[in-house]
Amino acid sequence: MSDDCLFCRIIRGEIPSKLVAQTPECLAFRDIDPQAPTHVVIVPRAHIPSLANVADPLIVGQMTRLATDIAESEGIGASGYRVVVNTGSDGGQTVFHLHMHLLGGRRMTWPPG
Numbered sequence: 557m558s559d560d561c562l563f564c565r566i567i568r569g570e571i572p573s574k575l576v577a578q579t580p581e582c583l584a585f586r587d588i589d590p591q592a593p594t595h596v597v598i599v600p601r602a603h604i605p606s607l608a609n610v611a612d613p614l615i616v617g618q619m620t621r622l623a624t625d626i627a628e629s630e631g632i633g634a635s636g637y638r639v640v641v642n643t644g645s646d647g648g649q650t651v652f653h654l655h656m657h658l659l660g661g662r663r664m665t666w667p668p669g
């Protein structure tokens with residue numbers, strides 16, 4: 557846990573969020589500034605700054621499984637979706653607590669901006 561980390565504060569319940577799902581390892585909540593009809597953020601409960609700081613890759617698998625489970629429960633499993641992990645400054649990461657974006661409910665474009 558990190559005292560001044562935004563997502564750690566959401567995990568601790570100090571900042572309200574629209575919870576979508578939780579597991580012993582992860583939490584999933586709606587993004588405050590949704591970029592698609594479904595936009596869910598999946599985070600590990602442990603404070604890991606970014607994908608580059610993952611020590612045990614199991615957590616990435618657990619996050620991924622939660623993302624695909626939520627895609628099914630959100631009704632976008634068949635239509636498709638995008639899972640994004642912005643990493644570092646050129647990757648567009650703004651919150652330095654590892655997270656996956658689950659985006660769906662509209663057709664995504666490629667290449668990304």
Ligand code: 5GP
Pocket residue numbers: 562571573574585586587588589590597641642648649650651652
């Ligand atoms: P990043 O840019 O680091 O990949 O993603 C950070 C995400 O966190 C952004 O999509 C942003 O909208 C979201 N976000 C920032 N502050 C809050 C907040 O207080 N609550 C929620 N639910 N999402 C937030």
Ligand code: ZN
Pocket residue numbers: 557558561562563564565602603604652653
């Ligand atoms: Zn954190």
